[in-house]
Amino acid sequence: MPPARTEETELIEAARSGDVAAFETLMRTHASAVYAHALRFFGDKASAEDVVQEVFIKVYRSLAGFNGESAFSTWLFRVTRNICLDSLRAGKRRPIPVDPLTIATDASPDHASGVIDKVVLEEAMRALSPEDREALSAVTLFGMEYAEAAEALGVPAGTVKSRVFRARRTLMTIMGLLGERR
Amino acid sequence: MSENECLQIQELISAAADGERLSAEEIAHAKQHCASCASCTRFVAVLASIRKVSPPAVDESVILATIAEITREQQAAEAVAAAEATAEVSSKSKPLPGLIQRLEVLLSNPKLVLIGAAASILVVAGFGTIVGVRYLMTPATTSMSPEMTGEAPVPMSADVVIQTPPASAPQRAGTHEAAPAAGTRFAVLGEIVYEVAESPVLRRPGGDSIGTITTDLGSGSTGAFAAYATREAGTIMILGPGDAVFEAALVTRTLEGRTYALTSGTLGLFGMWPVMPARFAPPAEEDGSPTFEQVGRDDRGTPIFAPAGASPEAGFAMAPDTSGVESLAGSPNWTWWVPFE
Numbered sequence: 336m337p338p339a340r341t342e343e344t345e346l347i348e349a350a351r352s353g354d355v356a357a358f359e360t361l362m363r364t365h366a367s368a369v370y371a372h373a374l375r376f377f378g379d380k381a382s383a384e385d386v387v388q389e390v391f392i393k394v395y396r397s398l399a400g401f402n403g404e405s406a407f408s409t410w411l412f413r414v415t416r417n418i419c420l421d422s423l424r425a426g427k428r429r430p431i432p433v434d435p436l437t438i439a440t441d442a443s444p445d446h447a448s449g450v451i452d453k454v455v456l457e458e459a460m461r462a463l464s465p466e467d468r469e470a471l472s473a474v475t476l477f478g479m480e481y482a483e484a485a486e487a488l489g490v491p492a493g494t495v496k497s498r499v500f501r502a503r504r505t506l507m508t509i510m511g512l513l514g515e516r517r
Numbered sequence: 518m519s520e521n522e523c524l525q526i527q528e529l530i531s532a533a534a535d536g537e538r539l540s541a542e543e544i545a546h547a548k549q550h551c552a553s554c555a556s557c558t559r560f561v562a563v564l565a566s567i568r569k570v571s572p573p574a575v576d577e578s579v580i581l582a583t584i585a586e587i588t589r590e591q592q593a594a595e596a597v598a599a600a601e602a603t604a605e606v607s608s609k610s611k612p613l614p615g616l617i618q619r620l621e622v623l624l625s626n627p628k629l630v631l632i633g634a635a636a637s638i639l640v641v642a643g644f645g646t647i648v649g650v651r652y653l654m655t656p657a658t659t660s661m662s663p664e665m666t667g668e669a670p671v672p673m674s675a676d677v678v679i680q681t682p683p684a685s686a687p688q689r690a691g692t693h694e695a696a697p698a699a700g701t702r703f704a705v706l707g708e709i710v711y712e713v714a715e716s717p718v719l720r721r722p723g724g725d726s727i728g729t730i731t732t733d734l735g736s737g738s739t740g741a742f743a744a745y746a747t748r749e750a751g752t753i754m755i756l757g758p759g760d761a762v763f764e765a766a767l768v769t770r771t772l773e774g775r776t777y778a779l780t781s782g783t784l785g786l787f788g789m790w791p792v793m794p795a796r797f798a799p800p801a802e803e804d805g806s807p808t809f810e811q812v813g814r815d816d817r818g819t820p821i822f823a824p825a826g827a828s829p830e831a832g833f834a835m836a837p838d839t840s841g842v843e844s845l846a847g848s849p850n851w852t853w854w855v856p857f858e
Contacts, residue, residue, distance in 0.1 A: 355591055359584050370575035381720040387575055388583045388719055395587050451566045457573060474535050476572060481537055500531040503564060504524075512563045513556075 343407050351398045358398075362391050365408060368476040369415045375460045375468055376419045378431035386422070390415050405483065412477040413487050416469060435462040435509050451510070459509040463502050470498035526550045527560045534564055582719055700788045701844055703781070704732035704755065704765060706744050709857075710779040710791050711753060711765035712844055718762050722754040723747070730755055731785050734763065739785040751776075751857065768842055770854055771816040772829060777854040779842075780832075790848040793834065797824075800834075800851060809834050817841055821854075830856065 343364075349357035366387055373386035394414055401410055422428045460468060473484035474495070481499075485492040507513045529547050533539050539547075551557045702713040706728055713734065724746035733739045734757045744765075745754045751767040768779040768791075781791035793799070800808045800822075809822035812829045819841055821833040832855040838848055845852065 353591055353595070355584060355588050358587065359580070362580060362583065366580055367572060367574045370579070371572035374573055384576065384579045384719045387579050388586070391583050392586060392590075392716075395590075451570050453570050453573075456567065456570055475568075481532070481535065496528065496532055496537070499535065500528040503531055503567070504527070506567065507560070507563050512566075513559065 344403060347398065347401065347403070347407060350395070351401075358391075358395055361407070365411055365477075366391070368408070368478075369411065371476050372412075372415050372469075372472045373419055375457070375472065376423075376430060376465075377428055378433060378461050379428070382422075382428045385428075386415070386418055389418050393418065405486070406479070408477045409479055409483050409487055412473050412479065412484075416487070430461075433458060433461040435459070451512075455510060456506070459506050462509055463505055467498045467502035467505065470495050471502040474499050522550070523554060523557050523560075526554070526557050530557070530561055530564065534568065579719055586716070700735075701790065702735065702787050703768075703784045703789065703791055703844075704730050704734075704787075705781050705784050705791075706730050706753065708780045708782075708794070709855075710768050710781045710784070712768050713755065713763050713765040713787075717757070718754075718764055720754075720762060722756055722762060724754070727753065731783055733786045734758070734761075735787045737786070751778075767857060768844065769857065770819075770835075770840060770842070772813075772821065772833065773816065775830075776857045777815075777833070778857040779840075779845075780853045780855055790850050791845070791852055793851050793853050797834070797851075797853065803836060805834065805836065805851075832856070 343361070346357045346361050350361060369390050370383050370387050373383035374380065377383060377386070390411070394411065397414075401407070423430070460471075463471070470484060470488065473479045473487060474481065479487065481492040481495045484495045488495065490498075504513075526547050529539060529543055530551075533544075533547075551561065702715065703710050704713050705711070711730075713732070722743075722745035727744050727746050729741045730744045731739060731741050732755070734742070734755070736758070740758070742758075743756045745756065747754055747764075751769065753765050755763045755765055757763055767776075769776050770779075771777065779791055780794065782795065784791065798808050800806060805811060805822040808824065810825050811820050812823045812827075812833065813821055815821050815833075815835075819835060819839055821829055821835060823829045823831075823833050832853060835852050835854065837850055837852075838846065840848075840852060
């Protein structure tokens with residue numbers, strides 16, 4: 336569970352004054368969100384781990400410039416998104432392609448128990464369009480409200496709402512969970 | 518029940534799951550709809566199941582490695598700040614009155630002055646002897662690498678420090694001048710120069726072992742480190758001390774669309790400039806003579822040189838500081854480039 340906003344502000348202040356332990360607490364709270372976003376972006380564990388390291392080193396170096404106007408998680412999402420996009424543009428890392436049809440074939444949802452196969456779900460995440468996936472990521476991984484995600488993504492809040500919904504519908508369809516397998 | 522209505526209801530449910538506030542009307546409408554719609558009821562159940570799945574978690578090792586890197590950075594910053602503070606204090610401090618009085622007493626006593634002078638001579642003579650012996654025992658350094666001479670490479674231990682010879686202007690093709698303050702990060706594998714990344718990566722070497730690189734990786738102590746191939750052409754990984762892994766990339770130019778890689782003799786320390794192979798005598802003139810003649814220009818229009826009658830396809834030279842490669846800016850040496858397949 337993420338720390339309360341005031342507690343997080345104190346951690347940021349402490350980290351800004353050189354308290355690495357405070358920064359470690361912040362990192363432990365948010366590292367998996369960054370990792371999951373990068374993993375869904377690149378589909379490669381090693382690349383995702385590199386992104387986590389790059390993101391938190393950059394965040395640590397930039398703490399002085401964080402004014403606290405937005406939530407820490409919103410800022411972190413922006414840094415993560417930029418690092419993923421920058422390394423893609425620079426040709427440093429390339430996403431591993433994924434075939435949604437293969438995922439649908441592999442998926443065997445246990446309708447009775449309602450248990451979703453985590454591996455299949457992660458593969459399906461990778462098959463989403465980048466816009467839908469990052470909207471879903473902002474809201475579900477980084478815990479942002481639609482308005483915050485809208486600001487970070489530079490689109491209206493209504494667009495975030497539509498993209499998140501479309502992402503969920505697509506996931507369910509790819510995984511054959513709605514009885515409408517593609 | 519129309520499909521369009523179902524989609525509208527499901528979008529409301531999706532937003533509600535994300536903590537968006539719905540009006541009382543919207544909630545009542547959604548409840549009423551779901552009571553008689555199997556499809557939307559199923560959507561609610563599946564959405565709940567998906568939300569129960571925890572996202573992939575990052576390995577603890579990644580957190581520890583990142584925090585270790587940040588700690589190192591923090592400690593370095595603190596050390597610099599402390600040094601700056603000390604320097605500031607020193608520059609402001611004045612000799613203590615007591616010390617001045619003691620110096621005056623010493624200088625007023627001729628015997629003590631004579632003893633002090635004799636001691637100074639002994640210290641200077643001793644230092645001179647040490648320097649002289651070290652000079653005599655230090656073999657003349659050449660730009661020839663074991664690979665070039667065919668000699669067996671000398672095994673390097675981690676604490677062997679390669680001497681960096683002073684620069685000599687007329688010998689520009691073969692000098693190992695120290696780099697400017699920013700420092701170069703070159704290492705050589707089989708005559709090919711690689712530029713080593715500043716920060717280690719978390720990825721483990723996955724490719725085949727392709728040899729050993731002699732470098733200090735910036736530590737000041739030269740060692741022999743294993744190099745590994747990667748999936749990316751022109752990039753290798755170096756397994757450094759403490760299993761730190763560094764990516765290193767070729768330094769390249771192109772000629773008629775073909776890639777050429779920078780070569781050099783061994784560069785045991787960061788901060789050394791790549792040098793020409795020893796088989797080429799250093800050109801005496803800017804036009805490359807008498808060793809080379811200009812044979813054309815590379816794809817960026819930079820003049821390239823080759824031995825008289827030789828084709829640049831097999832390799833070409835570039836004059837100092839003209840390669841257009843940022844990390845070579847300021848190098849006083851001629852460089853030699855070979856085709857990279």
